Amino acid sequence: xxxxxxxxxxxxxxxxxxxxxxxxxxxxxxxxxxxxxxxxxxxxxxxxxxxxxxxxxxxxxxxxxxxxxxxxxxxxxxxxxxxxxxxxxxxxxxxxxxxxxxxxxxxxxxxxxxxxxxxxxxxxxxxxxxxxxxxxxxxxxxxxxxxxxxxxxxxxxxxxxxxxxxxxxxxxxxxxxxxxxxxxxxxxxxxxxxxxxxxxxxxxxxxxxxxxxxxxxxxxxxxxxxxxxxxxxxxxxxxxxxxxxxxxxxxxxxxxxxxxxxxxxxxxxxxxxxxxxxxxxxxxxxxxxxxxxxxxxxxxxxxxxxxxxxxxxxxxxxxxxxxxxxxxxxxxxxxxxxx
Amino acid sequence: xxxxxxxxxxxxxxxxxxxxxxxxxxxxxxxxxxxxxxxxxxxxxxxxxxxxxxxxxxxxxxxxxxxxxxxxxxxxxxxxxxxxxxxxxxxxxxxxxxxxxxxxxxxxxxxxxxxxxxxxxxxxxxxxxxxxxxxxxxxxxxxxxxxxxxxxxxxxxxxxxxxxxxxxxxxxxxxxxxxxxxxxxxxxxxxxxxxxxxxxxxxxxxxxxxxxxxxxxxxxxxxxxxxxxxxxxxxxxxxxxxxxxxxxxxxxxxxxxxxxxxxxxxxxxxxxxxxxxxxxxxxxxxxxxxxxxxxxxxxxxxxxxxxxxxxxxxxxxxxxxxxxxxxxxxxxxxxxxxxxxxxxxxxxxxxxxxxxxxxxxxx
Numbered sequence: 272x273x274x275x276x277x278x279x280x281x282x283x284x285x286x287x288x289x290x291x292x293x294x295x296x297x298x299x300x301x302x303x304x305x306x307x308x309x310x311x312x313x314x315x316x317x318x319x320x321x322x323x324x325x326x327x328x329x330x331x332x333x334x335x336x337x338x339x340x341x342x343x344x345x346x347x348x349x350x351x352x353x354x355x356x357x358x359x360x361x362x363x364x365x366x367x368x369x370x371x372x373x374x375x376x377x378x379x380x381x382x383x384x385x386x387x388x389x390x391x392x393x394x395x396x397x398x399x400x401x402x403x404x405x406x407x408x409x410x411x412x413x414x415x416x417x418x419x420x421x422x423x424x425x426x427x428x429x430x431x432x433x434x435x436x437x438x439x440x441x442x443x444x445x446x447x448x449x450x451x452x453x454x455x456x457x458x459x460x461x462x463x464x465x466x467x468x469x470x471x472x473x474x475x476x477x478x479x480x481x482x483x484x485x486x487x488x489x490x491x492x493x494x495x496x497x498x499x500x501x502x503x504x505x506x507x508x509x510x511x512x513x514x515x516x517x518x519x520x521x522x523x524x525x526x527x528x529x530x531x532x533x534x535x536x537x538x539x540x541x542x543x544x545x546x547x548x549x550x551x552x553x554x555x556x557x558x559x560x561x562x563x564x565x566x567x568x569x570x571x572x573x574x575x576x577x578x579x580x581x582x583x584x585x586x587x588x589x590x591x592x593x594x595x596x597x598x599x600x601x602x603x604x605x606x607x608x609x610x
Numbered sequence: 611x612x613x614x615x616x617x618x619x620x621x622x623x624x625x626x627x628x629x630x631x632x633x634x635x636x637x638x639x640x641x642x643x644x645x646x647x648x649x650x651x652x653x654x655x656x657x658x659x660x661x662x663x664x665x666x667x668x669x670x671x672x673x674x675x676x677x678x679x680x681x682x683x684x685x686x687x688x689x690x691x692x693x694x695x696x697x698x699x700x701x702x703x704x705x706x707x708x709x710x711x712x713x714x715x716x717x718x719x720x721x722x723x724x725x726x727x728x729x730x731x732x733x734x735x736x737x738x739x740x741x742x743x744x745x746x747x748x749x750x751x752x753x754x755x756x757x758x759x760x761x762x763x764x765x766x767x768x769x770x771x772x773x774x775x776x777x778x779x780x781x782x783x784x785x786x787x788x789x790x791x792x793x794x795x796x797x798x799x800x801x802x803x804x805x806x807x808x809x810x811x812x813x814x815x816x817x818x819x820x821x822x823x824x825x826x827x828x829x830x831x832x833x834x835x836x837x838x839x840x841x842x843x844x845x846x847x848x849x850x851x852x853x854x855x856x857x858x859x860x861x862x863x864x865x866x867x868x869x870x871x872x873x874x875x876x877x878x879x880x881x882x883x884x885x886x887x888x889x890x891x892x893x894x895x896x897x898x899x900x901x902x903x904x905x906x907x908x909x910x911x912x913x914x915x916x917x918x919x920x921x922x923x924x925x926x927x928x929x930x931x932x933x934x935x936x937x938x939x940x941x942x943x944x945x946x947x948x949x950x951x952x953x954x955x956x957x958x959x960x961x962x963x964x965x966x967x968x969x970x971x972x973x
Contacts (some may be wrong), residue, residue: 313921314934321931323696325704359826365830367841449930451939478939480683540942582688586935 297501297508298342298558301369306348309335311383313353314450316474317582317590318374318394318497331372333577334499336395336570337515338370341563346570350542356425358384360576363502370512371500376426381500388509389498393574395594397491398430401476404484405462410584411490415440420453420462422446431466431491454478468495474588504515511557518564521546521606522573524597532565546609552610564609568585574604679937692949693940696932700948703768703923709760713771716748719776728963730970764842768923770952772842776924777911780849784910785903787850788857789896793887795862806858813855818913821848827918845917853910860902864895897971904964908957925949 301307311331311444312319319329332351338351354362356371363371374396375381377389382488402408411434421428425447425533437444445462447453457465465475472487479485501509501518522528527535535543544550547565553562571577575597581592596602614659641651672687675694682689693700702710735891752771755761767775794806825844868891868965878888896903896961918927929945932938938945 313923316935320934321699321704322935323699323932324707325699325702326707350763352765353923355919355921358921361831365827367830417645451933451942455940455942474936478936542959 281408290553297369297505298511301342305343306350307335307339307342307370308350308352308368310354310359310362310371310373311335311340311351312373315374315471317470317586317588318351319351319372328581330394330577331374331497331499333571333581334516335372336372337519337567338512340566340570341515341518341557341559343509344560344562344566360387360500363387363500369501369508374497375500377498377500380474385548386503387500388503388505388600389415389500390509391510391514391520392496392498392603393516394470394497395541396468396470396495396497397489397594398427398466398493400488401465401467401472401485402456402488403460404486408464408488409540411488411492412440414437414442414464416442417464418443418445418462420447420457420465422450422467423448424451426465426493426495434492448579450475470582470588473590474482477587477589507558511559514557515567517606518546518567518576518609519571519577520597520604521609522564523575523604524599524606527573528576529569532568536565539562542609650710674845682941687796688944689941690944690948692932692938692944696938699769700925700928700932700945701769702771703928704766705768705771706760706762706766709762712754712759712762713767713769716751717774719744719748719751719772720778728966730967758761767842770925772917772922773914773924776842776846776849776914776917779846780853780910780914781907783850783908784853784857787854789861789892790887791858792855792861792865794867795858804908810855810858813852814859818848818852819916819919821852822916822920826850841920841922845900845920845922849910849914852913853906856906856910859905860899860906861895863902864897864899865891867893867898896970900964900971904961908960911956911960912953925952 293455309332311329312326314320315329315331319327319331319552322328322405323414331489335349335351340346342348342505352362352368354368354371359375360369360381362368370390371387372393374394375389376396377392381387382389398415400411402414408414414435419431421431421441423443428444440580445456447456450467450471453465456462457475457497458479465472467475469491470485476482476485476487499512501512522532525535525540525546527543527546536547536549538544538547538549541550545553546560547568548554548563551561554563557563560566572580578590578592578595579585580594582588592602594603596604598605625861642648656917667687673690674682674684674685674687675683675690676693677689679689679691679695682691698707698710702713705713721743726740727737750756750759752767753762753764791806794802795810797803797806822845825848826841829844830839872890872894873886876890881889915924916925916929917924921927922929926949929949933942934944
């Protein structure tokens, strides 16, 4: 608690010092540097983590690449800066990074007081519970008196406390700093239930000694829309980041992917023509090359592709699309028209 | 037993009773020479029996060395496979994969230079040039951009080279700074003295983590816009400033241990302040403080792992990062034991060398 108070003070200083000094110049700075600096997680499999060769992988990482492609037409003109949870917003404020793609939850406080702007959500997450089947618990409301394994210092810890208080249930938290150790403690039976973002629970369950002995409860107790963040006040840059994400969603909706994008250039559909820059306009409006959306799809892929590649069925996380499906399929991914 | 003693025994034909020299005697004299000690011995043996066989079984007999993570999960022993499967990332972090030979050579060079420096006969004029040449080559190897080497940004440095670099330069720069601070604190000039005391007490009054934090989070905001100082250099500076304050107090202890007579003798020879310190006082004082300063250097070496909080990928952080991937999750004891071994080898050789140096300088 003490630390968080100190942190608020630091953030207040930060905001006061930086102000709106960055208005309208991020794109020029980025172009002058020759690369985009993207703040990422570094330890979160599926979202932002280097593989065993040191190559960055993840949904947030690919989002960053899409932004680099939009600006430069080249997914490699990018620098990933791993950031801790406490560093992430200051790194953005101080100009150390141009955009933050670090599974940050969009909240009102962060959007206003912290001087950030959240662009398009690239993953809708929510907090859930993982329990052993042998407890025969089917719903979260039956968890009264449970010992709960939870990571400290996260919104997760607050959410679970709120949830138990709201439903007048008792809980005994077991707080362990490190994700892997937390999972180990849970599998060793030190707590009845493990709580975390649903995207993480699936991964944790996958590495259980016997995955079938555990179930993820259907109840989601919080909303965690994860979105890339930029500095407040630079609208052009925010537009670019927003539309880089939206382009991937729109591409999936139009049925354009990295394999068929060249054929689609010949499409007679005026929507596709506008989207891929065959009929110009969108690029100029954003201050980018007309081929920007084509390049994103070609080099990074559409949203469905990056989802499946990083967190989908064939990855250890084995996540369902759920809320992250296209609106046509009952999800929340919806792009405004590209015209 | 001395030569004459041996002769005496041979002459007189007397041998010590077997009960006084054999293994049995040693055991009796050292392990069972009283009720309390006998109980302690039995309890210790029992504990060892309980701990060592299962550990050996886990670590060596049932262990897997070059398997996949799936095979490890099926087995019951240690999964050392996590090390060979990820060794390059653990050691070199984000350094481009095909260029790993460069940090590797640089690391070998640094270790070679350190081993070469162990022998005090090598400490002469050309010694300095060798170091300068060596460090420049290492710098070029790491950074690239010259002689047709692909440039590698320092953001991509990580793993063991980063740990060694932070600790080596940390100690190398902190020691002279610490000595200066110690001299400053004992100086007659009030301004110098006040500044040194303020500095030392201020730095010693805050934990290293907060300094690193300042360097990473607040420091960039004080610069004009667009100017950013490299994160590694910022962390390096914080480590140097921190270690120097501790070295200063240790050296001050050494300075106070030198008797007044030495100072007065130096002055009566007509030596000025610099000569007095360089020729008479510091050589004696620094010799006295070898054990505590090595203690500080060792802890500084281990403290470099705190850079994880500003997301620099030192060797501990790269290991943690490997442990965060679902396939290797749960094999933390193996990975941490490996890192512990690296730290132990480094720290043990430091303390070993300091003991040798002490002995050599004693004469």
